[in-house]
Amino acid sequence: MKIAILPGDGIGPEIMAEAVRVLRALDLPGVELHDGLVGAAAWRVHGHPLPPETLALMHACDAILFGAVGDPACDGLERHLRPEQAVLGMRKELGLFANLRPAKVFPGLEAHSSLRPEVAGAIDLMIVRELNGDVYFGEKGMRTTSDGQREGYDIMSYNESEVRRIAHVAFRTALGRSGRLCSVDKANVLETSQLWRDVMIEVAADYPDVTLEHMYVDNAAMQLVRAPGKFDTIVTGNLFGDILSDQASMCVGSIGLLASASLGAEQTAFGTKGAYEPIHGSAPDIAGKGLANPVAMILSAAMMLRHSFGLEAEAARIEAAVASALNAGARGADLGGNMGTVAIGNAVLAAL
Amino acid sequence: MKIAILPGDGIGPEIMAEAVRVLRALDLPGVELHDGLVGAAAWRVHGHPLPPETLALMHACDAILFGAVGDPACDGLERHLRPEQAVLGMRKELGLFANLRPAKVFPGLEAHSSLRPEVAGAIDLMIVRELNGDVYFGEKGMRTTSDGQREGYDIMSYNESEVRRIAHVAFRTALGRSGRLCSVDKANVLETSQLWRDVMIEVAADYPDVTLEHMYVDNAAMQLVRAPGKFDTIVTGNLFGDILSDQASMCVGSIGLLASASLGAEQTAFGTKGAYEPIHGSAPDIAGKGLANPVAMILSAAMMLRHSFGLEAEAARIEAAVASALNAGARGADLGGNMGTVAIGNAVLAAL
Ligand SMILES: CC(C)[C@H](C(=O)O)[C@@H](O)C(=O)O
Ligand SMILES: CC(C)[C@H](C(=O)O)[C@@H](O)C(=O)O
Numbered sequence: 166m167k168i169a170i171l172p173g174d175g176i177g178p179e180i181m182a183e184a185v186r187v188l189r190a191l192d193l194p195g196v197e198l199h200d201g202l203v204g205a206a207a208w209r210v211h212g213h214p215l216p217p218e219t220l221a222l223m224h225a226c227d228a229i230l231f232g233a234v235g236d237p238a239c240d241g242l243e244r245h246l247r248p249e250q251a252v253l254g255m256r257k258e259l260g261l262f263a264n265l266r267p268a269k270v271f272p273g274l275e276a277h278s279s280l281r282p283e284v285a286g287a288i289d290l291m292i293v294r295e296l297n298g299d300v301y302f303g304e305k306g307m308r309t310t311s312d313g314q315r316e317g318y319d320i321m322s323y324n325e326s327e328v329r330r331i332a333h334v335a336f337r338t339a340l341g342r343s344g345r346l347c348s349v350d351k352a353n354v355l356e357t358s359q360l361w362r363d364v365m366i367e368v369a370a371d372y373p374d375v376t377l378e379h380m381y382v383d384n385a386a387m388q389l390v391r392a393p394g395k396f397d398t399i400v401t402g403n404l405f406g407d408i409l410s411d412q413a414s415m416c417v418g419s420i421g422l423l424a425s426a427s428l429g430a431e432q433t434a435f436g437t438k439g440a441y442e443p444i445h446g447s448a449p450d451i452a453g454k455g456l457a458n459p460v461a462m463i464l465s466a467a468m469m470l471r472h473s474f475g476l477e478a479e480a481a482r483i484e485a486a487v488a489s490a491l492n493a494g495a496r497g498a499d500l501g502g503n504m505g506t507v508a509i510g511n512a513v514l515a516a517l
Numbered sequence: 518m519k520i521a522i523l524p525g526d527g528i529g530p531e532i533m534a535e536a537v538r539v540l541r542a543l544d545l546p547g548v549e550l551h552d553g554l555v556g557a558a559a560w561r562v563h564g565h566p567l568p569p570e571t572l573a574l575m576h577a578c579d580a581i582l583f584g585a586v587g588d589p590a591c592d593g594l595e596r597h598l599r600p601e602q603a604v605l606g607m608r609k610e611l612g613l614f615a616n617l618r619p620a621k622v623f624p625g626l627e628a629h630s631s632l633r634p635e636v637a638g639a640i641d642l643m644i645v646r647e648l649n650g651d652v653y654f655g656e657k658g659m660r661t662t663s664d665g666q667r668e669g670y671d672i673m674s675y676n677e678s679e680v681r682r683i684a685h686v687a688f689r690t691a692l693g694r695s696g697r698l699c700s701v702d703k704a705n706v707l708e709t710s711q712l713w714r715d716v717m718i719e720v721a722a723d724y725p726d727v728t729l730e731h732m733y734v735d736n737a738a739m740q741l742v743r744a745p746g747k748f749d750t751i752v753t754g755n756l757f758g759d760i761l762s763d764q765a766s767m768c769v770g771s772i773g774l775l776a777s778a779s780l781g782a783e784q785t786a787f788g789t790k791g792a793y794e795p796i797h798g799s800a801p802d803i804a805g806k807g808l809a810n811p812v813a814m815i816l817s818a819a820m821m822l823r824h825s826f827g828l829e830a831e832a833a834r835i836e837a838a839v840a841s842a843l844n845a846g847a848r849g850a851d852l853g854g855n856m857g858t859v860a861i862g863n864a865v866l867a868a869l
Contacts, residue, residue: 249705279743284631300652300673305708316676317712321652324668351756353601356657360669386764387772390742391631404703408760412738420739 175447176457177232183459183510204234204248214251228473231442277418287394294406332368335400421458527799528809529584535811535862556586556600566603580825585799629770639746646758687752773810
């Protein structure tokens, strides 16, 4: 069980250290951790945020634990050299097309959401975001119009098989939850969304036990404020998923708490190959101060054990330890507490 | 002062009747109201949601008061015949490129937001949404890939002059408010957004008194939940504006309260030609029952007086009457009250 450890930039190394401590504490036989560079950290050494060395490591491992990328020092670089491009490159190069983003309020933390406690407390949803298509990866560029103006363009597109594979992931996810799936699109305006909707309906025939509903993205953004507790599983494209999953994650109070899995079609000897990362970014403003909340990173490691290594019991053990540490007051500045990164890591380890 | 009155579908006619009563009560000299059909109502009579008769009326008038369109009976129709297409057609045909969507909590209504009262109470923002470009109006279609699959595509694009004209509207709007403008894009992924950002920065040079900030759309969706009170004026493209403005409007408690203006470059003898409509839709489930909240429609009429007729005092008078009626308890089912459409209209008229 080879795991690539890619801390990245900003608070990445600090929170990764805690996730690694938790993994080591489980003392899982056969686990090998392989360190690599990504983001600005890789650019400094190799001149590229996702150098061939790192890609080779990603390919050689069974799973990737990914911290965060982004560094203000790179703001002036050409776009393809900026740290965030490493995330996009990894997703595309490894064919990680399914992004799972759970959002659930931890017991006792309802008061930290800007939503009223009874609204926040009801949130327990999973966003299944497509991650390899849409306007992210279509042809794009800058051209000159006939009257000599600059015009930027980006082609949004999805084909049937791209939608079908994410549909299957979403229907299976819904089946393992409440059996309710909400597909979000903008089919009243976009052809891409019309195809998305058509294929969702086709795939639904294979899952008679799942109830499929369709919602326009503007309405979904509204309902996620009004009554987020009404959603269970949401499936949507890359762009809408980017927006809605960040919106949903903020509803639970702190983005320092939420993990994500990015899965592809590749199966290893242990499970589905995937990359696991917190929803939050590299937070350069608090980097190096020992203040970052490591919970999202630790929970990403739990998702890895579940999806890439079939270790459900161990994943659940980490999640329970996090919940009990949080409930016992292990909170950093993001949750009005005063514990630092290592202290929160210690609390989780103690509860393990 | 010719006003096209287009009630549309569902609750449209009911709420329009109240807005018209309010307008009539002001007894403005020289006002002419001209009725027309739009949406499913037009499709039933003329076979098209935006027939030539209606377009001609729109062109002939100085402003358009637009109810709502959408009817489940049209769900099976080809997309270009569906009621919502009338909205898109009107915006494009009349060159209404600037959509102003204010979101502010009325005093006393904080408790109706799903946000905590202190978070909701701080909301007072204006979204300036571009309305004539983006992925809405680029080339789109369904094609077959080389391996025989269906593929939907939509071209997203903006050219310099499209961004520049909405930038000027946004900077002027910010100048009339707090002087803070937040431009929302996804420049880490989209070329369209890169151009958007570049042009915003260019135009900023003309407005030294406005502070321009840039935010990625995923972060904006997050911040609109976390601390919506921190925003003042937001400017963004057609697609992101669709999503964020609906999200913001739900933050204030009920979408039955919010109006919008869609303005173009055309100046009439009285002001800027524009269309005015509630943010909400045609609500077929409560249509014909006298239950709909007419406030958004009445406030749309106020925006019309302000922007298309330069009647600031009269606009403010309507807005004050609405605020005082709401504060005195004039509330329908959407706000936990039991007043119907006409009763709320009466309360506003009484407060006028
Ligand atoms: C960094 C950025 C390109 C990325 C995205 O838009 O997908 C991020 O926002 C995310 O959601 O993982
Ligand atoms: C009806 C629909 C096409 C429209 C849009 O997406 O612009 C609506 O959602 C709006 O915001 O006015």
